[in-house]
Amino acid sequence: MSQVEVQKIEDHTTSLAIAAAVICVLLTLLIVWLKRRFIRRASTVLIVGLNDAGKTILFSKLINQGHTPHTYSSLKENVYDGFMDAAGNELTLVDFPGAERLRKQLFTNYFQQRRSNLRGILFMVDSATFSKRARDVAEFLYDVLYESAKKVSVLVACNKQDISLAKSSQAIRSALEREFGLINGTREAALESTAGDSKKRILTDTGRNFQWKDLHSPRIEFLECCVAPQHESGESVDLEGIQKWVNSL
Known part of the structure; x- marks a missing residue:
């Protein structure tokens, strides 16, 4: 060759x-x-809680303090698709109304049909009225954790800390732990249906002795915040902890 x-x-x-x-x-x-x-990774961050907990104000402030979001009536969720976290990931923020009659719609739409797209749940609590509404808050949060199948990170944001009657995040955490124990006990004692179905809607089998550590997942955190403007200028708003949580998802 x-x-x-x-x-x-x-x-x-x-x-x-x-x-x-x-x-x-x-x-x-x-x-x-x-x-x-x-x-795609799950991209929806769901903001839930009882009425008047500060959900819509938080929704607005997370988007942009100078931005006025497109809002709906109290019977329709607010949705924003263009939120960017610190890593540049595009997220969808959903502010869902707190009305009890909409719970079934909430759980069906976001915890069943779109569960795979759920990245995090931000549960807002009005710290100033918590003492009066502790049971209602606990029932709602309990169902949120149950319906999420305990696979989604949850942040309990104890809002309105600027009000003198506001409970601390530690006090709210302890009170909810006790309430969860009571809910466990009540639901363990009752069948889900009159047809003899023994399936119970309970988070753990620890009954009234429930402790947060019994929830091996999801990752659940508590923090204190004040999302409403503290001055007329509206410039002083405590969102740092919430923003860090979103960025950690």
Whole structure:
């Protein structure tokens, strides 16, 4: 075989190697793009809580302090699709009304049909009226944790800390722990249906001795905040803890 023929073979082999390398790079880029396009991470952050807990104000402030979001009546959720976390991930914020009659709609739409898209739950509590509404808050939070299948991170934001009667996050945490124990006991004693179905809507089997550590998941945190403007200028708003939590999801 002549030297010219050998050189041609070597050149051809080199070209094939380069082409194969280029194809591998292109395939890798294509796979990454397809994963981002069709296998997206859960992106919905759900803001829930009883009426007057500060959900819509928080929703507005998270979007932009100078931005007025498109709002709906109290019987319709507010949705914002363009929220960016610190890592540049695009999230959907949902502010869901606190009316009790809408609970079934909440659980059906976001905890059953769209559960795979649920990234985090922000549960707002009015710290100033908590003493009067502790049981209602506990029942709602209990159902939220149950319906989420205990797989989604939850932040309990104890709002309105600027009011003198506001309970601390530790006091609220302890009170809810006791209430959860009572709910456990009540639900353990009752069948879910009159047809003899023994399935019970309970988070744990620890009964009245419930403790937060019994929930191996989800990750549940408590923090204190004040999302309403503290001055007429509306510039002083405590959102740092909430923003850190969102960025950690």
